[in-house]
Amino acid sequence: MRAARTRAVLTALLLTGTLAVTGCGSGDDGPAPADKAKPEKPAEETDAGAPEKDAPEGVAPGEKAPDGAPATLQFAGSTVDGKSFKGKTLAGKPAVLWFWAPWCGTCKGQAAQTAKLADKYKGKVNFVGIAGLDKTEPIRGFVSSQKVGNFPHLNDQKGSVWKKFGIAQQSSYVMLDEKGKKVHAGAPTGPSELDKLVSGLAG
Known part of the structure; x- marks a missing residue:
């Protein structure tokens, strides 16, 4: 009887531990997309400024070689x-x-x-x-x-x-x-x- 109870307790503890590990994994997988989304905002801000990079550095558009x-x-x-x-x-x-x-x-x-x-x-x-x-x-x-x-x-x-x-x-x-x-x-x-x-x- 004691051996059976010991096995049952060990089995229960193993199952709980496995679920806990799985839960941490799913918890990590869950927030990950949210964490990855944060760096994308600065990237979008950089992209928004892209048209300014198209102009020559330190020169207003059209003034690098006036009228060719x-x-x-x-x-x-x-x-x-x-x-x-x-x-x-x-x-x-x-x-x-x-x-x-x-x-x-x-x-x-x-x-x-x-x-x-x-x-x-x-x-x-x-x-x-x-x-x-x-x-x-x-x-x-x-x-x-x-x-x-x-x-x-x-x-x-x-x-x-x-x-x-x-x-x-x-x-x-x-x-x-x-x-x-x-x-x-x-x-x-x-x-x-x-x-x-x-x-x-x-x-």
């Missing part, structure tokens, strides 16, 4: 009268960039011819003066006194456009074709060479 402009035309500044200017507006036509300083004697000597060529090739060749190495008032004074106001002039006191084109001294000309490719850089030896260079740009 070539690298040479990706610059901006303010004109001597305070208007904003973007290099991309030069795209589609050849351009003459004239780098000058208001106290430069050579620049003064080239002013009249440069203005004349700007008038002669208006609509065919873009002309832009890029003034530096001085303050706003002398720069404005040069444009007025030398009568070169028939084309825009940038007030490039900080020299950002000068640096972009590797200009080390005034007076210098940089000439770009209609695709923005640099075809000439330097100081013409005289009026006839300048005229020839611009004539070649115009075609």
Whole structure:
């Protein structure tokens, strides 16, 4: 009798233990999906921000290469009268960039011819003066006194456009074709060479 009772008690204890183990397993299996669901929320938040990753880092959409402009035309500044200017507006036509300083004697000597060529090739060749190495008032004074106001002039006191084109001294000309490719850089030896260079740009 005692042996039978002992077996019955042992059997009952084994069954209870087995059910307890099974219950822990089912308890682990039950909460598991809930636990796995928690990490998915940050993943969804990350996915929601995915469109921002599509834009170039640190650059607003559409500003990396404005209107597909070539690298040479990706610059901006303010004109001597305070208007904003973007290099991309030069795209589609050849351009003459004239780098000058208001106290430069050579620049003064080239002013009249440069203005004349700007008038002669208006609509065919873009002309832009890029003034530096001085303050706003002398720069404005040069444009007025030398009568070169028939084309825009940038007030490039900080020299950002000068640096972009590797200009080390005034007076210098940089000439770009209609695709923005640099075809000439330097100081013409005289009026006839300048005229020839611009004539070649115009075609």
